[in-house]
Structures are given as structure tokens and as C-alpha cells.
Amino acid sequence: MTRHSSRNKSALKSKTARSFLLGSVASLAFAGLASPAAAQDSDEINEATIITVIARKQTESLQEVPVTVTAIGGDTLEKYQVNEIADVVSRVPALNVQVGGSGSGGQISLRGVGSSNISASFDSAVAFDFDGVQVSTMRMVQAGFFDVQQIDVLKGPQSLFFGKSASAGVFAIRSANPTQEWEMAGKASYEFEEKGYTIGGHISGPISDTLGIRVAAQYQDIEDYVKLAPGTAAFNPDGSIRDSRGLENFFGRVTLQWDPADKFSANLKLNYVKNKNDGAVGHSDINCGANGVADSVYLLSGGLVIPSNADCNDRDGLYHHSDGAAALTTKVPDGSAGNPRFQNGVPYGETDIFFGRLKWDLDLTDTLTLSSVSGYLSLDAVDTDCYAYVGQFSPTVPANAGCSDPQNKTEQFTQELRISSDFDGMFNFMVGAFYEDRDIDFNTSQQGVNISFVAPDPVTGNTYDWFKKQNTKTEALSFFASATLDLTEQLELSGGVRWTDEKKVSRISVPYVHTFLSSTPAFINSGFFSGPITFKDSNFSPEVSLKYQATPDINIYGAFKTGFKSGGIDNSALPSNSLLGFNDPDPAVRQAVADALKFKSETGLGGEVGVKAQFADRTVTLNTSVFYYVFDDLQVQNFDAATVQFQTFNASQLTSKGVDVEWGWRTPVDGLNLSGSLAYTDAKFTAPFVTTSGEDIDGRRAARAPKFAANAAFDWSIPMSDALELGLNGNLQYSGAYFTNEDSAADLKQDSYVSIDGSISVGDPDGKWKLSLVGVNLTDEIWINTSGGRPFLEPGVGDDLVVTQNRGRQVFVEAAFKF
Numbered sequence: 001m002t003r004h005s006s007r008n009k010s011a012l013k014s015k016t017a018r019s020f021l022l023g024s025v026a027s028l029a030f031a032g033l034a035s036p037a038a039a040q041d042s043d044e045i046n047e048a049t050i051i052t053v054i055a056r057k058q059t060e061s062l063q064e065v066p067v068t069v070t071a072i073g074g075d076t077l078e079k080y081q082v083n084e085i086a087d088v089v090s091r092v093p094a095l096n097v098q099v100g101g102s103g104s105g106g107q108i109s110l111r112g113v114g115s116s117n118i119s120a121s122f123d124s125a126v127a128f129d130f131d132g133v134q135v136s137t138m139r140m141v142q143a144g145f146f147d148v149q150q151i152d153v154l155k156g157p158q159s160l161f162f163g164k165s166a167s168a169g170v171f172a173i174r175s176a177n178p179t180q181e182w183e184m185a186g187k188a189s190y191e192f193e194e195k196g197y198t199i200g201g202h203i204s205g206p207i208s209d210t211l212g213i214r215v216a217a218q219y220q221d222i223e224d225y226v227k228l229a230p231g232t233a234a235f236n237p238d239g240s241i242r243d244s245r246g247l248e249n250f251f252g253r254v255t256l257q258w259d260p261a262d263k264f265s266a267n268l269k270l271n272y273v274k275n276k277n278d279g280a281v282g283h284s285d286i287n288c289g290a291n292g293v294a295d296s297v298y299l300l301s302g303g304l305v306i307p308s309n310a311d312c313n314d315r316d317g318l319y320h321h322s323d324g325a326a327a328l329t330t331k332v333p334d335g336s337a338g339n340p341r342f343q344n345g346v347p348y349g350e351t352d353i354f355f356g357r358l359k360w361d362l363d364l365t366d367t368l369t370l371s372s373v374s375g376y377l378s379l380d381a382v383d384t385d386c387y388a389y390v391g392q393f394s395p396t397v398p399a400n401a402g403c404s405d406p407q408n409k410t411e412q413f414t415q416e417l418r419i420s421s422d423f424d425g426m427f428n429f430m431v432g433a434f435y436e437d438r439d440i441d442f443n444t445s446q447q448g449v450n451i452s453f454v455a456p457d458p459v460t461g462n463t464y465d466w467f468k469k470q471n472t473k474t475e476a477l478s479f480f481a482s483a484t485l486d487l488t489e490q491l492e493l494s495g496g497v498r499w500t501d502e503k504k505v506s507r508i509s510v511p512y513v514h515t516f517l518s519s520t521p522a523f524i525n526s527g528f529f530s531g532p533i534t535f536k537d538s539n540f541s542p543e544v545s546l547k548y549q550a551t552p553d554i555n556i557y558g559a560f561k562t563g564f565k566s567g568g569i570d571n572s573a574l575p576s577n578s579l580l581g582f583n584d585p586d587p588a589v590r591q592a593v594a595d596a597l598k599f600k601s602e603t604g605l606g607g608e609v610g611v612k613a614q615f616a617d618r619t620v621t622l623n624t625s626v627f628y629y630v631f632d633d634l635q636v637q638n639f640d641a642a643t644v645q646f647q648t649f650n651a652s653q654l655t656s657k658g659v660d661v662e663w664g665w666r667t668p669v670d671g672l673n674l675s676g677s678l679a680y681t682d683a684k685f686t687a688p689f690v691t692t693s694g695e696d697i698d699g700r701r702a703a704r705a706p707k708f709a710a711n712a713a714f715d716w717s718i719p720m721s722d723a724l725e726l727g728l729n730g731n732l733q734y735s736g737a738y739f740t741n742e743d744s745a746a747d748l749k750q751d752s753y754v755s756i757d758g759s760i761s762v763g764d765p766d767g768k769w770k771l772s773l774v775g776v777n778l779t780d781e782i783w784i785n786t787s788g789g790r791p792f793l794e795p796g797v798g799d800d801l802v803v804t805q806n807r808g809r810q811v812f813v814e815a816a817f818k819f
Contacts, residue, residue: 053152054172057161057418057430063612066545066557068155068625068660070677074148074176079729080757081189081774081812083146085171090733090757092153093679093709094660096785107786110155111656112683112705113168113631121472121571122635125602127158127166130173131269133357133375136165137410146251147202147216149176155660156627157563157604159541163434163478164500167563167604167631175269178212178257179204189814196222212257220249226283229318232309233398237346245278266360279347280383283807285319286310286390286790287748289799297391297401298794299450306391306399317782317808323347323398324386327453333467333512336445337382338405345398351381371418379410388792389802402791406444413437426486438474442571451516459515467512470571476502495544504535506569513575524575530582533594537601539564553614563604565635570597572646600650604631621664628657638692638743639788653687654702671717678710693744700745704785706736719765727761740787740803748787748801755781772814780809
């Protein structure tokens with residue numbers, strides 16, 4: 001089946017705070033053992049023409065590092081109103097991002113390799129690196145970003161330098177640092193399609209000769225983030241009709257840069273993010289499948305059939321998210337996150353994130369540097385919604401079913417220490433250690449049977465089927481070492497290995513099960529506790545690269561790489577009789593039940609060969625790489641719409657091969673720059689892989705992996721006078737067709753599409769002020785990222801799909817200043 005879419009139109013807990021502060025203080029105390037020394041001279045370079053990246057835990061020129069990297073500067077991000085990870089897709093053809101969902105909170109993939117957007121138990125296959133801290137949870141996809149210096153997208157396995165969640169690549173965000181001179185900047189914008197406004201700014205400068213500060217904040221309020229179709233039974237808490245779902249974001253960051261001595265520097269970043277929304281399902285529409293009918297919500301073995309309010313048009317950017325049925329949402333179990341706010345059936349979501357990072361560098365000698373990166377993350381997210389997605393008895397009587405109120409509380413502390421050399425000779429090295437301590441609570445009341453349509457629980461009055469809690473503690477330790485050998489002035493051999501040991505312990509408790517269900521043999525009783533479920537694994541991830549600097553402007557390299565993404569314990573198990581084995585006196589039975597919840601680690605192996613070249617006095621850049629990687633035990637989670645159950649397992653093997661091309665041209669026309677990229681990706685399952693559909697999809701292409709994808713952009717700054725500059729910018733994105741699921745050969749396939757962004761601005765040539773008109777997705781294309789069976793379909797009859805989509809056209813007007 002193929003479709004083409006185009007439309008017209010919180011406070012920190014004291015314990016956690018102490019963890020971060022004590023780690024930071026300990027790091028600084030250790031650094032303070034050294035005494036100051038004289039500064040070293042540095043070579044002068046043309047900063048305007050050299051792009052630097054941190055692809056191997058050190059700052060290197062983009063053109064010299066033997067890694068395939070796409071670097072996007074802060075100016076480009078501002079020009080196109082890029083403040084979400086999903087917005088970066090238009091500049092990185094091999095990247096696919098989906099935001100939203102009650103489990104992981106999002107999905108990101110590179111070259112056809114990624115993780116589920118459903119399961120909160122999966123680490124990300126594409127590591128998030130926030131200012132040097134690796135964050136495994138994909139919840140950070142929702143966090144957004146602002147005041148960014150640069151984004152680097154590293155393609156292919158990067159486990160040597162970035163650890164256990166970089167089997168497919170790295171998405172690295174570097175926020176802006178304090179400036180050497182005082183400056184103040186601000187901007188305000190209004191978006192017409194979604195009726196949203198954004199206001200933000202920063203103040204930055206030196207407090208003293210050794211201490212700099214940067215304070216930045218941004219607030220965003222979008223009224224029509226998700227537009228609801230007319231007649232949808234959705235209401236505001238005050239009872240008025242709701243015709244859209246909104247979004248509200250606040251971002252705040254304080255950065256301190258301390259340089260007390262020539263041998264020592266420290267950088268502290270404290271971030272706070274607050275997100276509010278009107279439900280978790282976001283831009284999720286209904287595709288009516290082959291039968292072309294909006295299938296009813298089929299409950300209680302056909303004892304109750306609720307009409308669907310979908311219209312079988314998944315191309316118009318209008319969504320059908322009705323509120324929860326009153327019979328199902330009247331009483332949320334005590335202790336569950338939705339009690340009491342979700343007891344009116346009106347979905348909502350709230351996320352609080354605190355993220356802190358302390359980085360310092362100490363020159364032990366003239367040739368040895370000790371570096372430390374301490375990171376702390378506290379995340380508390382509640383996402384309520386109803387996962388029949390549709391259903392109403394009339395436009396004034398909502399009847400959505402399958403409601404839940406998942407709360408994801410994540411606390412993570414990481415510490416990395418590195419010693420690196422800077423010898424004058426042919427040999428240099430880096431050795432380091434990394435430690436992670438992470439605690440995740442994933443708790444939710446759910447409706448899988450929707451038994452309260454019969455009656456509320458006669459004992460408690462609860463209208464949910466059960467309340468389930470799962471806590472998972474992770475402890476990971478790794479050591480890594482790399483070395484670089486300059487065989488000649490032009491030939492460099494480098495390589496290294498990382499050893500990782502990880503342990504996860506999960507505990508499942510079910511405080512409550514509806515009396516009507518617990519009285520049957522199909523479900524467990526209230527008060528169930530599994531005891532500890534343990535997963536352990538270790539891994540060696542080696543890497544070798546060879547770089548030949550043929551000329552100062554031509555770099556040829558080849559690399560052998562490996563990747564590792566740890567396994568774990570599934571958190572989607574239902575409180576059915578399958579869990580009863582945890583209470584069996586036979587230890588073999590208990591172990592078998594525990595093993596059924598585990599999924600194996602994912603590994604990758606392969607390599608790439610590339611050429612990075614510049615011509616015509618470095619006005620033309622052409623970077624090309626050819627890659628081939630094999631991923632074993634790919635972690636997959638599919639939804640079985642017939643059993644209303646998530647299935648978590650490992651695919652046997654996926655092979656991803658292809659070509660990446662990036663180019664840029666600073667033309668002879670004053671102020672006109674052209675750039676673009678092309679990605680050819682052939683990602684297929686290359687071993688038997690029987691999915692939940694019972695079909696073997698060996699040989700089928702991977703999901704979200706178009707064979708061809710590309711972009712082309714221009715940026716033109718035109719002087720109008722000494723005090724006025726005109727800016728013209730445009731970007732065209734092309735994606736080929738791709739599968740949107742990994743279940744069968746007949747999975748929904750997104751057709752090829754083209755999206756266009758553009759902006760026009762007038763302002764001061766020195767950036768003192770600027771007025772801009774910005775258009776994003778001007779062609780108003782709606783494309784599908786993922787698809788899966790809609791819950792509660794009549795067996796053998798219903799075939800509706802839930803499809804997650806992008807945002808439609810956005811048109812901004814913006815005013816900005818800087819002085």
C-alpha cells in the first residue's frame with residue numbers, strides 16, 4: 001500500500017541535587033591540585049572558513065576528521081526557525097525523526113537504523129550528546145533546543161568515543177558559550193498557520209577577567225499545534241469545545257565559563273525545560289487501510305462497538321482525537337499520575353527537565369591534559385491520552401477508549417574522565433573511563449479491556465483496568481583507549497577500543513487490578529510484585545581508521561567501526577496470567593518468565609571509505625563517503641492490534657550500505673553560498689526475520705530508509721547600503737519512498753515527496769537588528785514517519801492504521817536585535 005500526501009489549505013529532590021553537586025565539587029577539587037602555568041602560544045587560523053567538530057572527543061576540523069559528519073551552524077538554525085530535533089531532517093537526508101508517544105517519547109534513525117518510538121525501555125540507537133554528555137533516553141527528542149552554537153550529526157557506529165547508545169550514530173548539540181565582550185540579543189516571532197508565538201534572548205559577557213556568563217531563555221506558545229477535525233468530541237476543561245491541541249514550552253539556560261589559570265578551564269551549564277501539551281498522540285492520524293472504511297472501536301468481544309469519527313482522509317492535516325469516554329475516565333487509581341486531573345477525560349501532558357553539565361580541562365604537563373565531564377539529568381514526564389485514537393457516540397459525547405496516564409521519571413548521573421596527549425612526535429593517545437547510574441520509573445494506569453464500560457470497580461470505584469509500576473535501575477561502566485600514529489607527514493593511523501559492562505535490574509509491581517478482571521484466571525490479582533529481573537551484558541567495541549592527507553585540501557580516509565546498544569527488560573508486559581510465573585515455587589519457571597521479558601543487545605560492524613576535498617581556494621567543498629554496516633539483533637517493538645499487546649524482540653540482521661555526498665560553494669557572487677547533500681541508502685533485512693504478523697521479511701527494506709534523499713540550499717546576503725542588508729535563503733528537501741513499519745511486505749509505504757523552506761530578511765549588516773519572513777514546509781506536505789495497527793479492531797475485519805506525521809506549513813514573521 002502506498003500513499004502520497006499533500007494538502008492545501010520541578011524542583012530538584014535533595015538527594016539528586018547532592019549527587020550532581022558532589023560530583024562537580026569532587027571534580028573541581030581534583031583539578032585544583034595543579035598549580036597555574038604560563039599560557040602556550042596558538043597558531044592563528046581563519047575561523048571564518050574552518051568548521052570544527054567534536055567527533056573524537058577533541059576539536060578537529062570538519063575536513064580533516066575521518067568521520068562522516070553533517071555540521072549545522074547556529075545561524076542556519078535561526079534562519080529557518082529550527083528549534084526541534086525533527087526540524088533538522090530537512091538538512092540531513094539520512095535522518096528521520098518522530099516526536100510524541102507515551103513510551104519513549106520519540107524516535108530517531110540514521111541510514112535506516114533506529115529505535116522504537118513506543119518503548120521507554122529501549123536506549124536510543126542514535127546517541128544524544130548534549131554539550132558532551134551522552135543521554136540514552138529518547139524523551140530528550142521532545143525537549144527541543146535554542147541558543148545553539150552548532151549541531152553535529154555523526155553517521156555510522158560511534159561507540160568508541162560515545163559509548164553504548166551510538167550504534168547508528170550521534171546527534172550532538174553544542175549550546176552557545178559566554179562571549180568575550182558583553183552582548184544582549186533578543187527575538188520575537190509569530191507563526192500564522194498554528195497561531196504560535198516565540199520570544200527569547202540572551203545576555204552574555206565577562207563578569208571578571210576569569211569568569212564569563214551567558215543567560216538565555218525562550219518561551220513558546222502554540223495554539224493550534226494539532227488541528228482537530230470539525231465535529232470531533234473534544235472539550236476544554238471548562239466544557240467549551242476544543243478545535244485544536246496546543247503546546248507550550250519554556251527553555252532556560254545559565255552558562256558559566258571559568259578560566260582562572262592558563263592550565264585550567266571549567267564550563268558549567270544548567271538547563272531547565274518545561275513542556276505542556278494537550279495530549280500525547282500529537283500528529284497521529286488514521287489511515288483506513290485496504291477496506292477503505294473507518295473501522296469501529298471493537299470492545300468486549302463485540303459486546304460494545306463504538307463508531308469511529310475518522311474520515312479516511314489522512315492528507316488534510318486534521319486529526320480526530322476525541323476525549324476519553326466518561327465511563328472509563330471517572331476515577332483514576334490512587335497514586336497514578338492522572339489522578340485527579342485526567343478524571344475528566346481531557347488529555348494533557350507535562351514534562352519537567354533539569355539538566356546540568358560540568359566540564360573542565362586541566363593541563364597536567366605541557367603535553368598531557370586531564371578532562372572531566374559530569375552530567376546530571378532529572379526528567380519527570382506525564383503523558384495522558386486515549387489510544388483507540390477515535391470513537392464518539394456524537395459530537396458532544398466522546399467515547400475514546402484505551403486511555404492511560406504514563407509517568408516517566410528518569411534520573412541519570414554520568415561521569416567521564418579522559419587523559420589525552422599532545423606530543424610533538426608521531427604518537428598520541430587518549431585513555432578514559434565512563435560511569436552511568438540511571439533510575440527510571442515508568443508507571444501507568446491503563447485500559448486494555450475497557451471493562452468499566454460494564455461497570456466501575458465495585459470495591460474501589462476505579463474505572464481503569466489496572467495500575468502498573470515498573471522501576472529499572474541501570475549501572476554501566478566502560479573504559480576506552482585510542483591512539484594516533486603519524487606514519488608520515490601525510491598518513492595517519494588511528495584506532496582504539498571501548499569495553500562496556502552494564503547491568504539493569506527491573507522490578508514490576510501491580511498495585512491495582514479491576515475486580516472484574518482479577519476474579520478471572522486471565523489476570524493477576526492486585527498487589528502483584530515480580531521481584532528483581534536482572535539483565536547483564538558486556539561488549540568490546542574496536543575501531544580503526546586510516547587517513548591520507550593527499551594535499552592540504554584533499555583528505556582520503558577509511559574506517560572500520562563497531563557499535564553497541566545494550567539490551568534490557570521490556571516495560572510493556574500486561575498484568576495478565578503470563579506474569580503469574582514470577583510467584584511459582586520452581587526457580588526454572590520464574591527464570592523463564594523473566595527471560596521472556598528481556599531483549600538482547602544490538603551490535604553493528606562495518607566500515608566506510610571517504611574523500612573530503614576543497615577546490616578553488618577552498619570556495620568549493622565536496623565530501624563523499626561510501627559505507628557498509630551489518631547490524632545484528634536489531635531491537636524491534638511492534639504493536640499487535642488483534643491482542644492489543646506490544647511485542648518486543650530482536651530482528652536477526654539488518655544490512656545498511658550506501659553513499660553520502662555533501663557539497664558547498666561560496667560563489668563569486670558576493671554573499672551567495674550554495675550547499676546540498678545526497679544520500680543513497682540500501683538498508684535491508686538480510687537474514688530470516690519472522691515478525692508478529694507471522695511473515696518472514698528477510699530481504700525487505702528497512703523502515704524509514706528511503707533509497708534516495710537529498711537537499712539543496714542557498715543563502716544570499718545582498719548589501720543594499722552601508723546600513724542595510726537583504727537576506728534571501730531557501731532549502732529544498734527530497735525524500736524517496738520508504739516503508740513506515742517493520743511487520744510485513746504489505747506495510748504502508750510513504751511515497752516520495754518534496755518540501756521547501758525559505759526566508760527573506762532585511763537588517764543591519766552587523767546584525768544589530770533584523771526583520772524576517774520565514775516559511776517552513778511551504779509546499780504543505782504531510783508525510784508519514786511510522787505506522788501500526790490501530791488498537792481495538794474487529795479481528796479479521798478491521799485494518800485501520802495509526803500513522804504518525806510531521807507538522808504542516810509554518811509561516812513566521814520575526815524581529816530580532818543584538819547589541
